[in-house]
Amino acid sequence: MSNSCVISLRCADKKCGKEYEKKDLYVCEYCFGPLEVNYDYKKIKNDLTIEKILNREKTLWRYKELLPLDSEPTVGLNSGFTPLIKADNLAKILEVDELYIKNDGVSFPTLSFKDRVVSVALSKAKELGFDTVGCASTGNLANSVAAQATAANLKSFIFIPSDLEESKIIGTSIYGSEVIAVNGAYDDVNRLCTEVLGSKKWGFVNINLRTYYSEGSKTVGYEIIEQLGWKAPKNIVVCMASGSLLTKIYKSVKEFEDLGFIEPNDTKIFGAQASGCSPISTAVKNKWDTFKPVKPNTIAKSLAIGNPADGINAINLLNSINSYSEDVSDEEIVSAMKLLAETEGIFTETAGGVTLASAKKLIEAGRIPRNESIVLVITGNGLKTQDPLVNNITKPYIIEPKIEDFNKIFD
Numbered sequence: 001m002s003n004s005c006v007i008s009l010r011c012a013d014k015k016c017g018k019e020y021e022k023k024d025l026y027v028c029e030y031c032f033g034p035l036e037v038n039y040d041y042k043k044i045k046n047d048l049t050i051e052k053i054l055n056r057e058k059t060l061w062r063y064k065e066l067l068p069l070d071s072e073p074t075v076g077l078n079s080g081f082t083p084l085i086k087a088d089n090l091a092k093i094l095e096v097d098e099l100y101i102k103n104d105g106v107s108f109p110t111l112s113f114k115d116r117v118v119s120v121a122l123s124k125a126k127e128l129g130f131d132t133v134g135c136a137s138t139g140n141l142a143n144s145v146a147a148q149a150t151a152a153n154l155k156s157f158i159f160i161p162s163d164l165e166e167s168k169i170i171g172t173s174i175y176g177s178e179v180i181a182v183n184g185a186y187d188d189v190n191r192l193c194t195e196v197l198g199s200k201k202w203g204f205v206n207i208n209l210r211t212y213y214s215e216g217s218k219t220v221g222y223e224i225i226e227q228l229g230w231k232a233p234k235n236i237v238v239c240m241a242s243g244s245l246l247t248k249i250y251k252s253v254k255e256f257e258d259l260g261f262i263e264p265n266d267t268k269i270f271g272a273q274a275s276g277c278s279p280i281s282t283a284v285k286n287k288w289d290t291f292k293p294v295k296p297n298t299i300a301k302s303l304a305i306g307n308p309a310d311g312i313n314a315i316n317l318l319n320s321i322n323s324y325s326e327d328v329s330d331e332e333i334v335s336a337m338k339l340l341a342e343t344e345g346i347f348t349e350t351a352g353g354v355t356l357a358s359a360k361k362l363i364e365a366g367r368i369p370r371n372e373s374i375v376l377v378i379t380g381n382g383l384k385t386q387d388p389l390v391n392n393i394t395k396p397y398i399i400e401p402k403i404e405d406f407n408k409i410f411d
Helices: 041-047 051-055 060-066 089-092 114-127 140-152 165-171 186-197 210-227 244-258 279-285 311-320 329-346 350-364 402-411
Strands: 006-011 035-039 084-086 098-103 132-136 156-160 178-182 235-238 268-274 327-329 373-378
Touching: 035 210, 041 060, 041 329, 060 210, 084 210, 084 235, 084 402, 089 329, 089 350, 098 210, 114 132, 114 140, 114 210, 132 140, 132 186, 140 165, 140 311, 156 165, 156 186, 156 210, 156 311, 165 178, 178 186, 210 244, 235 244, 235 350, 244 268, 244 311, 268 279, 268 350, 279 327, 327 350, 329 350, 350 373
Parallel strands: 098 373, 132 156, 156 178, 235 268, 235 373, 268 327
Antiparallel strands: 006 035, 084 098
């Protein structure tokens, strides 16, 4: 099926607006602004209905008219549609009326929301004729690109910081990808990948395919709305690394509103970062127009991007809707990870701890009203980031196989 709902690529800078062909482009050659996908929303409104969506498979591709492919998807056909959980136990602790967890920590195939964006990026890579793909990653993206490239018969080169959690390195290497560990932070890795791209005809999902890749994040928002009975929540809290996930979820809410799938709403979206890497949150708190790059120092390695590619877009969005962003310490992150596990039985990675701990601060400060609906977006699974918990959880009792030894503990 040809998807003529995608017209072109277009410079996101409204003063420029230069249009480009649907190729592996990501930066405007005139103003160096980022490119975005230009959709034919009039056609989408005529072609796509709620009934049509409901009759499709429960994957991210049920919203395919709003995704940037020109033909049927070929990668990640089982990804998406993760559970939205009503978190009543946690709501009592936070003293709020209506709380939900969007749990992408159980995403297929690699237990993080990156499965969504990679499904879109690699489907587009195959459309464009690439046989080799790559990425710069803080872990989750590496896992997903490696897994899905293998399944799609694509060669892959994965670049990561050398100090990543061992579980994430194993979770990438197992798929047979070429894994390159770089001595440096994510921003150093990303710069190297950009240089590599200068001499290789590869599809780097978060560089030359980024325009398409980032659109996959919108499906988180689509699913939340559908799972709430076709209504948008009042408040959404999202962790930020590059800042793209936050801006795309908000875009999804506005798209569904413009298409008439939901009533006009005043949904607010809030950012969350680790204090050891919080360039976007710091800028928002100080009312800066831009951010200052930082050197990451946090246990939340999946969010450790000191020079975020979509940072200015995230800042502009939060300012335009009079919203806010919080940041939290490593101790608060671990505490929130334990709280989510102990109340809702959800084991999140450190990024999820950032989301919950930041939401707690936002609620306590009155920025998120306690009587409004709240959705926390959990982006990854805790099995990937166990190291921070080793010395922060109760150790098991060790006893002899004797009833009297058990009774001593029980009593």
